[in-house]
Amino acid sequence: MIRLALRSLGRNRWRTALTVGGVAVGVGLIIWVSAFTDAYLDAMARGATAGRLGALQIHATAYVEKPSLWDTVAAPDALLDRLAAVPDVTGVAPRVNGMALVGHERRSRAAMVLGVDAVREPRVTTVERAIVAGRWLAATPPEPPAHRREAVLGEGLAKHLGVGPGDELVVDLVTADGSPGDDAMTVVGLVRTGNVEVDRGVVYLHRADAAYLMALDDGAVHELAVGLAPGADLDRARAAIAPLVPAGATLQTWKELVPDLVQLIDVSRGSMWIFYLIIFALIALGLLNTQRMSALERRRELGVLVAIGTTPARLGAQLVLEAVFLSAVGALVGVALGSALTAFFAVNGLDMGAFASGGKGEGVSWAGIAFDDVIYFRLDPAALVPPVVWTLVVSFFCGLWPAIAAARANPVTAISGRG
């Protein structure tokens, strides 16, 4: 029966090849697009966490409800070290968050101040790698008044102010006790993180400097950002960190911190089903057409088969087998095609910058979340199975209808060509 099915398929090679090709393109497309979607959404999540958020954050509970200068958490080094020692944790970044007027005689702008630990921060975020001019904050803050305090600016902010590495910048911080929080600092570097919010409006200072100028207690922070190793399980890490969180503070994962983004990712993933549905509908129509045409063409032959004693069930089964076989070959070719494409982009990456209006090198930013220009696909063998299975299911049903129609046909009218 299989030989017969193969032989029937071999009889109209063009049609068979076209149908196989159609199925292959469909399956290949699904594999490639789902790999692309995964990579894109992963990049988005990474952009959200690696640029600034970190995978988890700890704040004073009151700060979570409404960020305020006065709602701080005491973060002694011992606590930081204990947190950093949790498995899968790459580092813990203590931060003092504030607002400042930054500028010079001619230009000024309100900016967000992040007082960071120059050594611990790069273990959580990509900020040190994002330096495009000058350097990152020194490991040991310079001692004023002999040396000026250091500032690293977002590239866009620096451009607006017309300052670069080596230039003087007056930073006037909003302070906890209403006292002036001004100082003349030296710009030591510029960052381009790809995160628009950071690049256009953030000033990085040494945490100790920011705390001093803002009249905060030593060791007080607004935020502890925790970085996780790639592929680490977020929920497991959360459970491991939770016991170390000081009283009065709240631990949140990035999914809790930016629920909008999580929702966006879920919706994006969910909406892919519409695309899959369309592809399968096209595959189904193609198969249906092929099988129906083939059955009609071979009406006489099938009539003869019935006449010489082939049972309708056997005939129907053979026709279904043809359809399944056809699509199985198509699916396998599709898997090969999709995997090859995915593998290519896994190695070479897809340059999303080409699609962004911002031009090259600016990073892609969407809904305030920035991600890398180039996204790298990941070939997930598990992702190859569903499209194949679904194709076979679809092909089974598509083969069924022409098969039933053919099996029910009256052999007399079929052979005579009248029916």
Place this chain on the structure above:
Amino acid sequence: MTALRTALSALLALAPLALGSPSRADDGAPLPTVAELTHRLDDLYRSSASHGTMRMEVVTKRYSRSLEMEAWTKGDDLGLVVIRAPAREAGNASLKTEDGLWSYGKRSDRLLRIPPGLLSESWMGSHFTNDDLMRESSYEKDYDTTVARRTEDGRARLVLTMVPKPDTAIVYSRLEYVVDPDTLLPVRLDFFDKKSVVRRMFFEDVGDLGGRKVPKTLRLVPTDAPDEHTIVTYVDMTFDAKVPAGTFTPQGLRRATER
């Protein structure tokens, strides 16, 4: 008034009172005339120039903070306040000249003019506003003043009610200056917005200051946050001091902040 005005250069809106007509209390006893009161209050702290030190304590629900300051004044228009302690703020200063109010940041070595839009903002994180420091409104010109007797907590008081004239740009609808009828020293000043008191200043701790018997402590309490206050205490004061005119220039300011 003038404690602050003298010391902080017209810090408060309490300067020379209008010379009005004598008024009569209901009980028929003669009241001091507005002119008499004015002279008395004016002369309390008045001097051609002054030099003194003071402490300021600011308490809000968020923080409390204590400053030591040195101040110079000359005439009605010139004033300089330099913070001496704590170290974090030492050298910061406020300068008042005929041209406006300036804020000096020691760390950034920047002298910035306070723009008119920020005059109602807090002065150095206290409950005083920049406007309190700047105000040059003349009570003679800008207010209609009347005097009456009142009994408060069983004590006889004189109350000077000062209502801004219609075309003045004064943020308060009315000021009530409560004065001790025996010493003619100020006791309290209420600032009204429409019908209600928005802040109160208490004059306390009467004692010797630079050879004069005056209230040495001013306590400002905002009505909407009665737990908060700013207290200014004069530590010492030289009235009619010799203050060089160059004190009230950017150069003079920098010289003063470097000490």
